[in-house]
Amino acid sequence: MxxxxxxxxxxxxxxxxxxxxxxxxxxxxxxxxxxxxxxxxxxxxxxxxxxxxxxxxxxxxxxxxxxxxxxxxxxxxxxxxxxxxxxxxxxxxxxxxxxxxxxxxxxxxxxxxxxxxxxxxxxxxxxYRRLPATALARQWIAEGRLGRIYHVRAQYLQDWIADPQSPMVWRLDKNRAGSGALGDIGAHIVDLTQYLMGEQLTGVSGITTTFVPTRPLADGSGTGQVTVDDAAVFVGRFPGGALASYEATRFAVGRKNSLRLEINGERGSLAFDLESLNDLWWYDNADPATEAGFRRILVTEPEHPYAGAWWPPGHGIGYEHSFVHEMADFVTGIATGRPASPTFAEALRVQQVLDAVERSAAAGSGWQQLS
Amino acid sequence: MxxxxxxxxxxxxxxxxxxxxxxxxxxxxxxxxxxxxxxxxxxxxxxxxxxxxxxxxxxxxxxxxxxxxxxxxxxxxxxxxxxxxxxxxxxxxxxxxxxxxxxxxxxxxxxxxxxxxxxxxxxxxxxYRRLPATALARQWIAEGRLGRIYHVRAQYLQDWIADPQSPMVWRLDKNRAGSGALGDIGAHIVDLTQYLMGEQLTGVSGITTTFVPTRPLADGSGTGQVTVDDAAVFVGRFPGGALASYEATRFAVGRKNSLRLEINGERGSLAFDLESLNDLWWYDNADPATEAGFRRILVTEPEHPYAGAWWPPGHGIGYEHSFVHEMADFVTGIATGRPASPTFAEALRVQQVLDAVERSAAAGSGWQQLS
Amino acid sequence: MxxxxxxxxxxxxxxxxxxxxxxxxxxxxxxxxxxxxxxxxxxxxxxxxxxxxxxxxxxxxxxxxxxxxxxxxxxxxxxxxxxxxxxxxxxxxxxxxxxxxxxxxxxxxxxxxxxxxxxxxxxxxxxYRRLPATALARQWIAEGRLGRIYHVRAQYLQDWIADPQSPMVWRLDKNRAGSGALGDIGAHIVDLTQYLMGEQLTGVSGITTTFVPTRPLADGSGTGQVTVDDAAVFVGRFPGGALASYEATRFAVGRKNSLRLEINGERGSLAFDLESLNDLWWYDNADPATEAGFRRILVTEPEHPYAGAWWPPGHGIGYEHSFVHEMADFVTGIATGRPASPTFAEALRVQQVLDAVERSAAAGSGWQQLS
Amino acid sequence: MxxxxxxxxxxxxxxxxxxxxxxxxxxxxxxxxxxxxxxxxxxxxxxxxxxxxxxxxxxxxxxxxxxxxxxxxxxxxxxxxxxxxxxxxxxxxxxxxxxxxxxxxxxxxxxxxxxxxxxxxxxxxxxYRRLPATALARQWIAEGRLGRIYHVRAQYLQDWIADPQSPMVWRLDKNRAGSGALGDIGAHIVDLTQYLMGEQLTGVSGITTTFVPTRPLADGSGTGQVTVDDAAVFVGRFPGGALASYEATRFAVGRKNSLRLEINGERGSLAFDLESLNDLWWYDNADPATEAGFRRILVTEPEHPYAGAWWPPGHGIGYEHSFVHEMADFVTGIATGRPASPTFAEALRVQQVLDAVERSAAAGSGWQQLS
Missing domain, CATH: 3.40.50.720 (NAD(P)-binding Rossmann-like Domain)
Incomplete structure (x- = not known):
């Protein structure tokens, strides 16, 4: 390593x-x-x-x-x-x-x-593909349980540099980090939504901003220039017609690690928040109107993805379990000769979307078609 | 009337x-x-x-x-x-x-x-300006309790025509309704956010879509053409630098009347959902990190805007109370000679924003500056 | 009146x-x-x-x-x-x-x-029998949708006299009010649970306490003796075997008007909190384990009890609507000659339960059988 | 082991x-x-x-x-x-x-x-003493942040045997398990509340029940007798005057592992649910009434108990981390010669409380004083 x-x-x-x-x-x-x-x-x-x-x-x-x-x-x-x-x-x-x-x-x-x-x-x-809740969402969407999908809504909200006096770090230097909130946490929601949809965005439009352009250096020797975005908001379209909206920011005061998803389909809707990572919310549009409602599924049943390896129902897992699952899948891929996703090609697609957002932001938020 | x-x-x-x-x-x-x-x-x-x-x-x-x-x-x-x-x-x-x-x-x-x-x-x-929760939010923002504002996040989610077989109605006819989700419910979130911010959007960019272009006529005589948007997603900027994101849709299956707001400022954040209209969520960034968290304020105390006219703490009000407050303020304006807002000029500003979103959507989502 | x-x-x-x-x-x-x-x-x-x-x-x-x-x-x-x-x-x-x-x-x-x-x-x-959520709960229990009922859990939590300096009022005088939290708000949960169950408690056991025995008089002329209970906790049994637990208090700091119910049956469970009075939570045990969860039903659909008289789905009602429903039912009873419940006989039963709790509390919490 | x-x-x-x-x-x-x-x-x-x-x-x-x-x-x-x-x-x-x-x-x-x-x-x-949320609660109560405590409300709700056809297991045999829900999960809430309060219950009164007295044997050879309680509800008092209520059950359909606590004190209240184990809810009664509300603290800050050993803020931990903390504290106790709690003497106290509940249940729910 x-x-x-x-x-x-x-x-x-x-x-x-x-x-x-x-x-x-x-x-x-x-x-x-x-x-x-x-x-x-x-x-x-x-x-x-x-x-x-x-x-x-x-x-x-x-x-x-x-x-x-x-x-x-x-x-x-x-x-x-x-x-x-x-x-x-x-x-x-x-x-x-x-x-x-x-x-x-x-x-x-x-x-x-x-x-x-x-x-x-x-x-x-x-x-984050490898949490029980997100893996279950992927499974249900792939099975068609949501039917035609209308909306994808994804936000990754953090606040660790919302204080303008928070010092300069490598993640704020374009040369080291490539981009800011967009590449660090925006990458997660672009990947996750493309994974969940089983489709890739066909185009995007967006804006970015740097709220705090200079910050004190950690060693007290002066100030450094922030050369990445502090936040990005963008919209996109999926091939099946779904509208998507995204937001990635490190300035959402009070949101520590809130990766939120909501997907609305003709047959039902799913919602998720990483700050409550064992829960998946599901609205089943087949329920009679008088009985319908978003239900909180504790994704801890033995039949749920990955969950059978852990504890009895209701006994939640934590953040690092996503890495245990990642390693398990990677090792299984090597052993079986059937590589686990995301491949580098899939990850490249994420990079292309982020790049298109940056180009859109630089070009008056004009639409950037993705081949 | x-x-x-x-x-x-x-x-x-x-x-x-x-x-x-x-x-x-x-x-x-x-x-x-x-x-x-x-x-x-x-x-x-x-x-x-x-x-x-x-x-x-x-x-x-x-x-x-x-x-x-x-x-x-x-x-x-x-x-x-x-x-x-x-x-x-x-x-x-x-x-x-x-x-x-x-x-x-x-x-x-x-x-x-x-x-x-x-x-x-x-x-x-x-x-919706006249709910205790939104009026309290306005008051706090005006007092500077959120400090510099970074993010405005507003969604108005309904689902009443998500079923493609739901019949044609006047609200789906551009000649009668002017626009679809954008003008009907998008108007609310544009007005509400501009009201809360005490500022007007300086520009927007967005996309719209019509998921279901034809619908059965209610009288069974055939199908009608839907000539308005079913959904709109757009982004914007406020003069103080805040990034704003908006979504208005009638296709968010399971969301019946979910007007959601979140505003993140340097000193704190506020969140609201119309489906729980007596609650305002507040994160006070002045709290020590170990004690900080979003708190659910029941906006039912006698000192809260409008709430003193009603019931003891914890006894919530409903949707129509917003109209009681509206009439009370309007009548008071007439009696005192100090007109209540929003004036027609403020409402025109909302119209201009919606118009700019439509122009952006028609022009490859390019940025539309608002004077 | x-x-x-x-x-x-x-x-x-x-x-x-x-x-x-x-x-x-x-x-x-x-x-x-x-x-x-x-x-x-x-x-x-x-x-x-x-x-x-x-x-x-x-x-x-x-x-x-x-x-x-x-x-x-x-x-x-x-x-x-x-x-x-x-x-x-x-x-x-x-x-x-x-x-x-x-x-x-x-x-x-x-x-x-x-x-x-x-x-x-x-x-x-x-x-409180006449909120859409509680009326729906009654309907479902009467239909057998919960099957055999195991547990009834009811709390009515307020905090308006938790401050020991809050002055003496008539509600704290046994001669005027009869009892304290027990009779004022405990009465609601006893009535509501007996109504929901369609059964009457067969016995109870409980304890009461007065946390603050003397309080300042409102006119500043000295202190008055609190002669009622500040809080009561008690347990009971229903004829069908369900265990019930109750708590009524005016000392639950932060809980303004939290009447909470949860009923667990073999086929499903219901939960309710008066501080969010438009919501009813329902767990359907017929759902497969992988899909089951408590769902938040917005009890605002036209088919829901009372709700059809009001607003579109998702547009909630408030506290006083319970009285509108009460008057409507009472007037309908008079007009039709079929009296609306609760009759005085039903209300007497509540009184008998409260009396049994007081007797139990006075007798070392021993069981008080109700005929 | x-x-x-x-x-x-x-x-x-x-x-x-x-x-x-x-x-x-x-x-x-x-x-x-x-x-x-x-x-x-x-x-x-x-x-x-x-x-x-x-x-x-x-x-x-x-x-x-x-x-x-x-x-x-x-x-x-x-x-x-x-x-x-x-x-x-x-x-x-x-x-x-x-x-x-x-x-x-x-x-x-x-x-x-x-x-x-x-x-x-x-x-x-x-x-469960060793979760960041419960350890933080203990710390705050010990510091007097809740002031005089009025109420302790504790429930441990599971549903794994709510189905009457669920087979006989050793946990339902009094000879093996000692007692049922009371000893298995009721023990947790008795210990946890005594730990949080820093006080021991002075007396209890309660009832227990066995909803399903016979169950099929797992090997299909017939039925077995359930000789333990399926559920217990009881009340108690703490030396400082707080009223406590408890419920332990395996028949709360839909509640998988819901250990819920709420403690109401003169200066504030705390609430917790094990199904969302990274959250602690805190109501600070020192807040002005217009700003007060239960806040959700994500107990994941580096300054929070145990949390500094893990991930950045907002990245939650899971069930098994309580055991990591337990072993760490036990080992530290051995190394330093200062034993970690709970000692066997503290655990005996829990046993005495459970025993008193059983005696009360057997004696018409009469009060059992604990020395």
Whole structure:
């Protein structure tokens, strides 16, 4: 695994727990963790439970005991590491967003295709597909339970930099992060809605803004320029005619991690909020009017996706379980030769949508058609 | 009062109750109700409690016992009636939307200005400004309790024509209704957000759609063409930099009358849903992080706007109370000579925004600047 | 109508609106309001819309233009007024609780039986039976939709005297009010649960407490003794085997008017909270486990009890509508000769339950069997 | 660890994760798991990650590499194993309820006291004390933030045997389980409320019932007798004057794991529901009436109890994290010599309360004073 910050910690739980919760055909071994700072990565290896440390990710590619490279670094390094790893024959799990630009993402897709020809797999880590509630929603939509879909409404609301005095960090630097709220959390809702719909957006229009353009540097040495968006709002269309609306922001004061979805179809509607991740709300339009209402389904029944691996009904799971499921699916994909989604090609599509939003915002919010 | 359908009934409750709930300087008398069908309007007069009936609204203008004309008819007749009534020296309360087009609305504003010079008042019936929860929100925003505002998020979701077999009605005919979801319910959220912000949108961009273009005629004689939008999604900007997103639809299956608002400011956030109209949710960013959370305020305390006229804390009010408050404020405006808002000029501004959304939708969702 | 405080105001709305909202066989006329203080009652007559005033309720009994006496006074006067009115041939609507003691209530039942023989009706004003949500719940339970019922859980939580410095009022004086939270709001949940179940409690056990035994007098002249309970918690059994739990308190800080019900049956469960009075929550145990959940039914559909008289789906009603429904049902009962419930006999049963709770509390919480 | 069913699995996660999430002075090693069926326990060891298996728990007591015995077996075996283990010098973590009878529990307390004299620790596994939300509630009550407490309201609602055809299991056999809903889930709410209050109940009164007295045997060989309660409702008093009400049931259809608490104090109120375990609701009575309301605190801030070990704000945790926290606290207690609560003596107190409820139920719900 490359990287040992927040995502490194979450992925480590995923790797440690996957074969405990699920009966996997292969059992992951946590062989090596990589970081440039030897002291830091050594402490992380101890805390997270990795067998060895490396300070250069390239070393992993030469180690025979490494089959999988898991990339948890900032977006500007994804392409280089992923392409090299795939070309070296290592299966790759890459954190989202896939890359900081469409062109990098395209190169990664090409590498993934080369690798696939040799049986080497690549997957992008959109973990929110892998909650019981979202997976159940996907299943029901695919089965046609919502009928024709009219509306997709998606918001990812956070507030961690709403305070103008909150300091400059790498995620606010376009060179490192690629984009701001749009690429970091907007990517999640674009991926998740395309996944749920089983369709890809055909066009978008939107606006972005940077509310706080300069921020104090963390070391007190002055101020830094915020070069990414603080928030983006955009609309889109799906091939089947559904209207979609999106909002991604780090300035929704009071919303800590509120990824909200609502999908309205002719036969029913679904709603979800990540701040209550064990719940899925379902309105069944087949119910008589006098009995109909949005019902709160606790997605904790043994028959629900992933839930059977955990606890009895009503005993909820938490955020990191999405990573346990991700690792389980990825490992199963490797073992069976049937790669788990999202592939790099699917992740590229997300990148293209984000890119189209940025182009629309730069062009007076004009419509950007997606091929 | 002209018109005796749904709005006529709601306004009648308003007129009957206003001076019971509030200590008004003038006491409204319910003198006459107008409808073209004598039998129908006579029954309505009896049911709603009006003293007399007329079959031609022009007659009202000649009656000395009529001081106020309340217009509850479809939008295509608003301009003619309102202008004639104002020119005849009658105070006018006109249901929203003000008119079916900007040019009609402009003529109405001109008539209102002429009338104002003679002490005759005109007001537009955006009743949702007059719920305790929305009025409290306005008060707090005006006081600066939210600080700089980052986000405005407004949706008005209904589902009454989501069934493609639901028959053709006048609200789906552009000639009668002017527009569809956009003008009917989108008008409410545009007015409400501009009212809450104390600012007017500087530009918008959006898309609209008609999901079901033909519908059965109610009399079984064939099908009719739906000539209005079924749904609209749009984004906008406020002068202070806030990003706004809007959605108006009659196809949100399961949402019966869900006008939802959320406003995120630097110092706090507010949220509201018309389906729970006695509640206002407030996040106070001054609270320590460990204690902060969205709190559900029951807006039923005697100190809350309008609420003191009603019941003890926790005893909620209903939809029609918004009309009681509207009539009370309108009558107070007449009595005091200080007209209640929204004036026709404010309502024109709403019309201009809706018009800009339609132009944007027709022009590839390009940005439409509002002067 | 006798009395012009809070209940007098609420009942006045009921009398004014009942024939507007419903197509009644008789149209109520608001002839006279009674209060001992002429100035006060005159102002109330003007505000609430009554034609005349009286300062002695006995006068009503001699007036030929009075057919109905509506008693909204404190509980210690109910028996005298109701018995005299019934014996004088006036239909009587009496606010809950029926009386301050079982023996008074028994005399009232006897008077009601005498009156019934002459076609004169008597009803007790348990208004919360007459919300769309509670009426729907009753209908479903009567239809057997919940199957065998296991649990009844009822709480009526208020907080208006939780502050120990809140002054002494008549409701805290046993001589005037009969009892405290138990008789005032506990009566509502006992009546409502017996109504919903269609069964009467067979026994109870409970405890009561007075948290604040002395309070300042409102006139500043010293302190007064609180001689009623501040809170009561009790349990009971229904004939069909259901376990019931109850709590009535004025010390639940933050709960303004939270009458909460939950009923769990073999085939499904219902939940309700008066602070969101348009909602009924329903869990249908026939749903597959993967799809089951408590659903929020907006009880605003035209087919729902009472709701058809009001607004379109999703447009909620308020507290006072329960009185409009009460008056409509009472008037319909008189017109048709089929008295509306609750009769005085039913209200006596509530009194007997409250009395049994008090006896249990006085006797070490021992079980009190109800015949 | 002795036992490998549901609790064995949950405890295993706790042991595996505790030193990953927290910086512990000692690092647990998962040495041995015990079960009578060698094949079953071997599979569990592999799945849960234990180094070795034993088929007789007595063997653990002789192994020098075992410092801690974790007892996850049914309640009828707790006393024998715990006493032997403590006497053998092993620290003991025992699942709740402590025992099946007060006398067994008393013997366990005696053994724990003997052991304590030798520095050997004993703790009972009431894991719900160790959620961020409940731990925060405890902290605030201890700080006096609620002021004088008036009401404690606790319910533990499940529905897993509400179907009368659900088969007989050991938890319905008094000889194995000791009691039914009362001892299994009622124990949790008794412990939790006593913990939150920092006080012990001074008396109780209650009733219990068995709705379904016979059930089919799982092997199809006939029916078995249910010898425990299906539900219990009871009331109690705390020394400071608070009234408490309790309900424990397995027949609340639709409630899967709903442990609900509400505590009303003079200065504020707290509410919690285990089905939304990351939320704590707080009403601050110091807020002005116009601004006050129950606020939903997401107990996921780094300053919240336990939460700093996990994810950023808004990223919730799940059920099993309570066990991670339990193991972390237990290990810390051993390492520091300051035992974590609840001690066996505290757990005995819970047992005494449950016993008093049973005695009350058997004696016409008469009051049972607790010394």
């Amino acid at each position: 490359v990287g040992y910050a927040f995502m490194g910690k979450a992925h480590s739980v995923g790797w440690r727990m996957a074969h405990r919760a699920f009966d996997l055909p292969l059992r992951p071994e946590m062989r090596a963790i990589v970081g440039r700072d030897r002291a830091g990565v050594t402490a992380a290896a101890d805390e997270f439970g990795w067998d060895s440390v490396e300070t250069d990710w390239r070393t992993l590619l030469t180690r025979d005991d490494i089959d999988v490279v898991d990339i948890c670094t900032p977006g500007d390094t994804h392409a280089e590491i992923a392409i090299a790893a795939l070309d070296a024959g290592k299966h790759v799990l890459c954190e989202k967003p896939l890359a900081n630009s469409v062109s990098e993402a395209e190169q990664m897709v090409a590498a993934a295709e080369r690798a696939a020809a040799r049986g080497v797999q690549a997957m992008c880590g959109f973990n | 002209v018109g005796y359908a749904f709005m006529g009934k709601a306004h009648s409750v308003g007129w009957r109750m206003a001076h019971r709930a509030f200590d008004l300087p003038l006491r409204p008398e319910m003198r006459a109700i107008v409808g073209r069908d004598r039998a129908g309007v006579t029954a309505a007069a009896d049911e709603f409690g009006w003293d007399s009936v007329e079959t031609d609204w022009r007659t009202l203008l000649t009656r000395d016992d009529i001081d106020v004309v309340d217009i509850c008819t479809p939008g295509d007749t608003h301009a003619e009636i309102a202008i004639a009534a104002l020119d005849a020296g009658k105070h006018v309360l006109c249901e929203k939307p003000l008119a079916n087009s900007v040019s009609e609305a402009e003529q109405m504003v001109a008539a209102a200005e002429r009338a104002a010079a003679r002490g005759v008042q005109a007001m537009c019936g955006f009743n | 006798v009395g012009y405080a809070f209940m007098g105001k609420a009942h006045s709305v009921g009398w004014r609106m009942a024939h507007r909202a419903f197509d009644l066989p008789l149209r109520p006329e608001m002839r006279a309001i009674v209060g001992r203080d002429r100035a006060g009652v005159t102002a109330a007559a003007d505000e609430f819309g009554w034609d005349s005033v009286e300062t002695d309720w006995r006068t009503l009994l001699t007036r030929d233009d009075i057919d109905v006496v509506d008693i909204c006074t404190p509980g210690d006067t109910h028996a005298e007024i109701a018995i005299a009115a019934l014996d004088a041939g006036k239909h009587v609507l009496c606010e809950k609780p029926l009386a301050n003691s079982v023996s008074e209530a028994e005399q009232m039942v006897a008077a009601a039986e005498r009156a019934a023989a002459r076609g004169v009706q008597a009803m007790c004003g348990f208004n | 002795v036992g490998y069913a549901f609790m064995g699995k949950a405890h295993s996660v706790g042991w595996r994760m505790a030193h990953r999430a927290f910086d512990l002075p000692l690092r647990p090693e998962m040495r041995a798991i015990v079960g009578r069926d060698r094949a079953g326990v071997t599979a569990a060891a592999d799945e849960f990650g234990w180094d070795s298996v034993e088929t007789d728990w007595r063997t653990l007591l002789t192994r020098d590499d075992i410092d801690v015995v974790d007892i996850c077996t049914p309640g009828d075996t707790h006393a024998e194993i715990a006493i032997a283990a403590l006497d053998a010098g092993k620290h003991v973590l025992c699942e709740k309820p402590l025992a099946n009878s007060v006398s067994e529990a008393e013997q366990m307390v005696a053994a724990a006291e003997r052991a304590a004299a030798r520095g050997v620790q004993a703790m009972c596994g009431f894991n």
